[in-house]
Amino acid sequence: xxxxxxxxxxxxxxxxxxxxxxxxxxxxxxxxxxxxxxxxxxxxxxxxxxxxxxxxxxxxxxxxxxxxxxxxxxxxxxxxxxxxxxxxxxxxxxxxxxxxxxxxxxxxxxxxxxxxxxxxxxxxxxxxxxxxxxxxxxxxxxxxxxx
Numbered sequence: 001x002x003x004x005x006x007x008x009x010x011x012x013x014x015x016x017x018x019x020x021x022x023x024x025x026x027x028x029x030x031x032x033x034x035x036x037x038x039x040x041x042x043x044x045x046x047x048x049x050x051x052x053x054x055x056x057x058x059x060x061x062x063x064x065x066x067x068x069x070x071x072x073x074x075x076x077x078x079x080x081x082x083x084x085x086x087x088x089x090x091x092x093x094x095x096x097x098x099x100x101x102x103x104x105x106x107x108x109x110x111x112x113x114x115x116x117x118x119x120x121x122x123x124x125x126x127x128x129x130x131x132x133x134x135x136x137x138x139x140x141x142x143x144x145x146x147x
Contacts, residue, residue, distance in 0.1 A: 004113040006127035009106040010138040014145040016103035020078055020095040022145050023105070024049035033140035037133045050074040054082075060129050088112040105141070107134045 012019050022029040027047030034041060039057045046052035052072040059065045068089070070082040080093040089111040098104040109130055113119045 002113050002119060002123060003110055004123050004126055005108065005110045006130035006134070007106065007108040008131045008134040008138060009104060010135070010142060011098050012103050012105055012138070012142045012145060013101060014103060014142075014147065015101055016078060016095045016097045018145050019103045019105055019141070020080075022141060023093055023095065024052075024072075024074070024080055026052045026054050026072070029141075029144055030054075033137055033144055035133055035136040035140065037136075044069075046072070049080065058133075060126065060133070105138055107138070109134075 022033075024030075025048060026043050031041050031043075034056070037059050039059065041056045042054070044053040044055055050073055054070050054072065056068050056070075057065055058068055066084075066089070067086055069085040070091075071085060073081045073083070075081055078095045082091040082093075084090070089109060091107060091109040094106045094108075096104050096106075113122045113126075
């Protein structure tokens with residue numbers, strides 16, 4: 001099984017602390033900025049960064065729905081890591097300053113892909129599809145935090 005990786009980034013016209021706090025606000029902002037690919041969103045524990053347990057279903061394609069139960073940690077300043085208890089999927093959000101009043105938000109998701117021909121298609125198409133989903137999420141986030 002090969003690892004599959006999808007990365008998306010965006011410059012947001014808000015300082016890094018504001019962007020990070022909005023991303024880490026699972027009880028409020030995060031639910032508002034999720035695109036239509038996410039359903040059944042619910043915070044089970046916590047709700048603000050480290051220690052949060054959150055559930056959602058991610059519909060990556062018309063046929064592919066992933067039931068996600070994510071544990072949130074903050075291993076370093078400006079970094080959120082969401083580990084799925086139901087799969088090998090790990091999503092890392094990194095927010096860094098990018099000049100006066102701006103920040104760069106980068107989201108990277110990795111998981112163990114399938115083998116064989118199915119795995120080939122997954123490695124070829126899944127990163128692009130997930131990239132589009134996260135691009136929409138980051139655009140929604142920007143709309144929420146940009147003054």
